[in-house]
Amino acid sequence: MIGTYSRIAVLAGLAVFTTHAALAAATDYEFQPVSVEIKNDAGSELGVRLVDKRTGKAVPGAVIFRTQLDMSPDGMGEMLAKHEALPPGEPGVYRYKADITMAGDWAFKLQAKVPGEAETVEGSVVFTAKD
Numbered sequence: 765m766i767g768t769y770s771r772i773a774v775l776a777g778l779a780v781f782t783t784h785a786a787l788a789a790a791t792d793y794e795f796q797p798v799s800v801e802i803k804n805d806a807g808s809e810l811g812v813r814l815v816d817k818r819t820g821k822a823v824p825g826a827v828i829f830r831t832q833l834d835m836s837p838d839g840m841g842e843m844l845a846k847h848e849a850l851p852p853g854e855p856g857v858y859r860y861k862a863d864i865t866m867a868g869d870w871a872f873k874l875q876a877k878v879p880g881e882a883e884t885v886e887g888s889v890v891f892t893a894k895d
């Protein structure tokens with residue numbers, strides 16, 4: 765975990781340093797749900813696809829350095845779910861395992877460094893947990 769946090773600190777520093785580089789370009793990218801519906805369960809799997817909206821193609825190689833999974837879509841923004849990244853599979857798809865504790869809508873918020881893009885790319889993807 766120490767390694768993870770120092771990596772986050774370095775990337776956060778980079779994000780600040782490069783803020784002025786290309787303000788519009790990060791909006792060329794979008795995180796989309798692989799499947800909106802997920803299980804209301806421990807170890808529930810969810811996936812996001814990073815898409816370059818200019819080409820419609822999935823973007824591999826992004827470093828997702830900050831994530832939060834919360835119930836803000838249902839007015840419970842302080843309700844968080846523990847989650848961890850799963851090994852990469854299909855290029856451009858980023859998968860996680862999450863301990864979902866309540867049925868309803870969860871927002872998965874991400875910050876990523878994308879190859880060739882100076883600005884930090886941010887996304888918020890809503891998943892619906894069902895029993």
Ligand SMILES: [Cu+2]
Nearest residue numbers: 835840843866
């Ligand atoms: Cu809740």
